[in-house]
Amino acid sequence: MSPKIVLIDEKLEQIREGALSVFAEKGYYSSKMEDIARDAGMGKGTLYHYFKSKEEVFDFMVERFFSEYEGMFQTLEKMGLDEAVDFMVEAAFSLTEKEKRIIQLLLQVWGHAALEKQTKTKVLIQQVYAKYIEQFSGFIARVKKGEKNDYKALSRQIFAMLDGMMIQIFLYPETAGEKEEMKKAILKMIR
Template sequence: MSRKEQIIEVAMKLFAEKGYHATTMQEIAEHSQLAKGSLYNYFKSKEEIVLSIFQYHYDQLFQQFARIASDRSLTAREKFLKQLSLQIEAFEQHKEIVQMHMGDHAQKVSEDVHALVLRIRSHLFDWYVQSLIDVYGERIRPYVLDCAIMLNGMLKEYLFFALFEQKSFPFQRLAPFLIERLDVIVDSLQHDMPLLSHDAQAEKTRALALIEEMIEEASDHYIVEVLKQLKTEIQRDDPRKAIVEAFLLYLQQSNMRQFVPALRAALAL
């Protein structure tokens, strides 16, 4: 673990114990066994630490999602169950981070933190969309936004209850319980009209914005070139699905793999 990661872990624990506003840079420095001046060599402000905490926490989560997704011994349903269980386990271990994520706390810290949280929520929602299509197949595509919203709502409310009611909660049962409820919901929707539907142009715009974000984060020159070519292909009036799929398969094997589910969801692949 790097020095910056150690500071992040210390800050997470202090924020959990005392709250963000009550924790000082001096306390973070002391618990990190650093002089206050040395701490500023790593982070210029408490706000910068919070940004790094969110980014670090969700980078770790999406990297674990990607490892599960690449396990060919698992079915799509088994992958989704493991990934959802992992998300719930991460909540149980880092309630203070998710608490800031779930409420309006992020906006109270700063607009930058709020913007990052909104982007993370978008990535999680895209992952729900793609996972639901992987599990239930093409029959769910017309209803996938409705199902993703219902899943997100159910999960959020259960976690909200676990967080604020201060009662014992069976976290290990939540993922299979939610997926069993989804089975019933998906079956019941086959004879109904979806409330929401994909806006192809809006989804294309979202995919292009995500590619720009990936280009900014990519450190490998070849990955940047692949992303630029993918962007060019998507901008065509009639993107060639086989070529887009080839680019996505390549990215799935790279350190950009955590973005691929969101891209697939936006491109309806």
Template sequence: MPRNEEQNQELRDARKEQILQAALLVFARRGMVAAKISDIAKEAGLSHGLVYHYFTSKEEIFSTLVRTAANNSVGVIQQASEQIGTPLEKLHWMSEQILNGLSDERNTLLFLIMIQASTSDAIPDEVKEILTGVEAVSPVTCILPLIIEGQEFGEIISADPVSLAIAYYAFIQGLAVNKIQWPECPIPNAKLIMKIFEKDN
């Protein structure tokens, strides 16, 4: 029985996800510059030509992963902002979501992709646009309103909010990299990371 259009789309989506997951592993091991489409195809268990059917280049695959990682980071901040509670409680909720997510290899590898994208001189122009273009939205910028609100509320320390946001994400990225290097490592409780922000009563 022939597949209908909805089934065909589901198959296309599944194939793309299969390729992206394989690419995550390849980019993590080899970096974007050294990675080849043939490496990604082999990791995915697909033919070289089939990968090209879905993506025009490894640069397009890398850009797609960076966009996914950026959207995920901003998305969890937006969800946190919509939670009921004080600014610190919202930050605690967000930290729990992020730290729980580190048990998923895909999430930790997406952090690594973002680090590569932010530190490599050889990233595609599309990635530069995602990170620094007119419409770019960084997690540091997104979290600032919550930090400032928490300072005004009297529950977050009176330090430079940008520095606090940077310290927060350095902590998270460090945990993600550590999880990749040592998969069995314990992930700290969200209360620990809240010590960055919490004002002594």
């Protein structure tokens, strides 16, 4: 916790913020290191003090992005079913309401991960989803008093729906209004 570390963390935070903003809007290849640097409030050269390459900046930003939601479903442990579903859907939708950038970024990241060579991004996402599924199927098992493994498929379906909903909202923003229907649908699936 020396002041130096604080300063570095501040820089990294600036970079993360700039990178998120630029990558979300332009995608990986149309984002220029110069844009990211400017957006982060520093010179191009400075960026290279902290990261060896553009790819590294991207990976760093993605990592931070997902880690932000890493523990999200730990709070489920103390909730009942209705409350939990409400919480999840609200969380997912609020994400998209706050910032158009978030959906755009997700679409970028998925696309990037799909590139034959981008193993790293793909692995990162895999880990995150694995954790989500783990936590959520555990939750259902508790509520339904069953075996966690029996609810993996169901959890995947629910997360698929939430992801797919992002795409729908991206295409037709008005879809964001169908939050309540969504909750009902998920409850139906679980019960």
